[in-house]
Amino acid sequence: MTATLSHNTPEQALIVSHIDLGLQRRYRSERRFRAYGIAALTFGILCLVLLFSSIISRGYTAFEQTRITLKVDFDPAIVAPDGNRSAEAIMGGDAFRFDDLFSATVQKSLEISPDDEDGLYDALDLFSKGSSPMLRQMLAQDPALIGTTKDVEFYATGDVDSFVKGSIRADIPESQRNIKDKHIVLITKLKDSGALHLAFNTGLFTFGASTRPEVAGVGVAAIGSLYMMLVVLSLSLPLGVAGSIYLEEFAPKNRWTDLIEVNINNLAAVPSIVYGMLGLAVFINFAHLPRSASLVGGLVLTLTTLPTVIISTRAALKAVPPSIRDAGLGIGASKMQTVFHHVLPLAVPGILTGTIIGLAHALGETAPLLMIGMKAFVVDYPATPLDPATSLPTQIYMWATEPERAFIERTSAAIMVLLAFLLAMNSCAVLLRRMFERRW
Amino acid sequence: MSSSPAPFQTIRTPDASPRPTKIHADGVKVIYGTKQALHGVSIDIGEKSVTAFIGPSGCGKSTFLRCINRMNDTIVGARVEGKITLDGEDIYNTDLDVVELRARVGMVFQKPNPFPKSIFDNVAYGPRIHGLAKSKADLEEIVVTSLQKASLYNEVKDRLQEPGTGLSGGQQQRLCIARAIAVSPEVILMDEPCSALDPIATAKVEELIDELRTNYTIVIVTHSMQQAARVSQRTAFFHLGHLVEEGPTDHIFTNPLEQRTQDYITGRFG
Numbered sequence: 001m002t003a004t005l006s007h008n009t010p011e012q013a014l015i016v017s018h019i020d021l022g023l024q025r026r027y028r029s030e031r032r033f034r035a036y037g038i039a040a041l042t043f044g045i046l047c048l049v050l051l052f053s054s055i056i057s058r059g060y061t062a063f064e065q066t067r068i069t070l071k072v073d074f075d076p077a078i079v080a081p082d083g084n085r086s087a088e089a090i091m092g093g094d095a096f097r098f099d100d101l102f103s104a105t106v107q108k109s110l111e112i113s114p115d116d117e118d119g120l121y122d123a124l125d126l127f128s129k130g131s132s133p134m135l136r137q138m139l140a141q142d143p144a145l146i147g148t149t150k151d152v153e154f155y156a157t158g159d160v161d162s163f164v165k166g167s168i169r170a171d172i173p174e175s176q177r178n179i180k181d182k183h184i185v186l187i188t189k190l191k192d193s194g195a196l197h198l199a200f201n202t203g204l205f206t207f208g209a210s211t212r213p214e215v216a217g218v219g220v221a222a223i224g225s226l227y228m229m230l231v232v233l234s235l236s237l238p239l240g241v242a243g244s245i246y247l248e249e250f251a252p253k254n255r256w257t258d259l260i261e262v263n264i265n266n267l268a269a270v271p272s273i274v275y276g277m278l279g280l281a282v283f284i285n286f287a288h289l290p291r292s293a294s295l296v297g298g299l300v301l302t303l304t305t306l307p308t309v310i311i312s313t314r315a316a317l318k319a320v321p322p323s324i325r326d327a328g329l330g331i332g333a334s335k336m337q338t339v340f341h342h343v344l345p346l347a348v349p350g351i352l353t354g355t356i357i358g359l360a361h362a363l364g365e366t367a368p369l370l371m372i373g374m375k376a377f378v379v380d381y382p383a384t385p386l387d388p389a390t391s392l393p394t395q396i397y398m399w400a401t402e403p404e405r406a407f408i409e410r411t412s413a414a415i416m417v418l419l420a421f422l423l424a425m426n427s428c429a430v431l432l433r434r435m436f437e438r439r440w
Numbered sequence: 441m442s443s444s445p446a447p448f449q450t451i452r453t454p455d456a457s458p459r460p461t462k463i464h465a466d467g468v469k470v471i472y473g474t475k476q477a478l479h480g481v482s483i484d485i486g487e488k489s490v491t492a493f494i495g496p497s498g499c500g501k502s503t504f505l506r507c508i509n510r511m512n513d514t515i516v517g518a519r520v521e522g523k524i525t526l527d528g529e530d531i532y533n534t535d536l537d538v539v540e541l542r543a544r545v546g547m548v549f550q551k552p553n554p555f556p557k558s559i560f561d562n563v564a565y566g567p568r569i570h571g572l573a574k575s576k577a578d579l580e581e582i583v584v585t586s587l588q589k590a591s592l593y594n595e596v597k598d599r600l601q602e603p604g605t606g607l608s609g610g611q612q613q614r615l616c617i618a619r620a621i622a623v624s625p626e627v628i629l630m631d632e633p634c635s636a637l638d639p640i641a642t643a644k645v646e647e648l649i650d651e652l653r654t655n656y657t658i659v660i661v662t663h664s665m666q667q668a669a670r671v672s673q674r675t676a677f678f679h680l681g682h683l684v685e686e687g688p689t690d691h692i693f694t695n696p697l698e699q700r701t702q703d704y705i706t707g708r709f710g
Contacts, residue, residue: 253516323553327616329514331566332543332623341565342555 059412065201066156128155158213158406213406224389231298240309268307276371292388301362312354316347356429366393453687459486468522492668495678509545546620552612554604566623590618610641
């Protein structure tokens, strides 16, 4: 039969159209599949954009904070009535003298008549309750200030902050807002004089827990999280890698190792709250480690991370071609030399990625930390991992339950800080992978 | 036939002037789990000569080769029975150190498998771990001589620090041979060393094998009968886990005594 391009007979035309039909169907199904894929991706990206825009739009204001600058006259007659200007003398004695100092400052700055007691209290309402202790601290650090005059930045209360940022609006009835009309008059006055201004909120990153939003920050939580990550890294990396190397390269393949493998995979799927219960029972109640300590938090998170590290390390070791092991053994390297000289270096990128992703997972873990008391009210920085601390996710959890506007924006801001940490860790994983990857 | 109850008899034709025996195998059986891959292979391999193992796929020739440096130890569920001696020393003796054995019996694999390190480090690795070089100059000398013996030196002398994986397939295989030579083995096992190479690279490796036989005992597994005919002095034909026939290469290829050998070398099966 001679092949021609034109369809001479009906049979030939039929055959060709039959083939065309089949191809059409296959192309259609491929296009359909691509469309599904794009739809799924679009949906995912939309969700991500929604999440981020919601968090950022709610939280970006927390990075700025209302401050009020007042001229303070450190009158020796008030702060050092007995003439002793040492730091000990300032930190000792009657605490009310610093309230007096602050009241005098406010009175003078806002030109409130000494007889107008109500007016003075209204004005004091605008300032953080931490203002007079702040003055005391300042003097204790530098007693030479006594007798001089200095501009000092005070924190406005969370409510004033929210009002200045517009999240408490003046157009709702006075009875429904914390900032009354008399306060608004004072705020306007301070604003006009230039004393009230917005500044970058460094306290958000340095302060510990506080019931007053203006002096609450994620400092303690960040240190707690850092300690926990150090504990997790220093335990789960060596334990996980050593365990996987043994299982993958040295252990005989029998029923026991199969059982261990199945159980490790199961452990990776155990809900983290269960690890929290375990941590509470074993580390705190049995081993009597301190409650709320980042060490215990780190130990519990190590348990949750270990299966992830083991699984990813084993996958990385499995991905090393067996010909490399043959090459090493064939030249007379011992099993150990083959693994450490040839197999492990090729598996390093995979191991690092797995570990960092496990760490990132641990950083965001909340439930087990609630069980071991890492949602305490911790004001002071933990000096060691044995001191009480909180963690970023539990801090977010605690702030999320506070009703004040200022805590709502701080909750979102803390989420942004946590996300920034996670992003940094994931970028680290990518960078390390690039750095250690060998051309094959 | 493997199913026949009568004991299997290998047909052997001795050399006109036999060489001293380097490797002696007696009734070697290999069982992978429940599957028996070798049914009692006995052979003497002469020193400083090339012995080729031929046979269809799955006949057990690679399995037998891997017994000689105990690479089968690394396969889960593999069991080796029988006796193999190297210079009269039982290599499956529990006193024998397998690492030392592999230093004496080097191996070149089917697919070139250089380490992902520099050319220099690839060759230097063996001498380093075995402590064969006393100084840096010593080590350099070993590397250079090994590369020269593998006729690769002239091609790579200007780029010893470049990765070995960047070489062409044939060069990579010669690098693997240089790596095996660097630890001064007595025996070199080659498992289809040219199956991943083009004809020109194959010719170079074959030429190299011919040169190496003056110093080393070489056992080569090959699928190419022409290759066996070109490089080897003795040939052993394996079929279904049995050593069917062994003898001088020219004898096997011109005057095989067994029907199956005849069928295989004339291309009737395999």
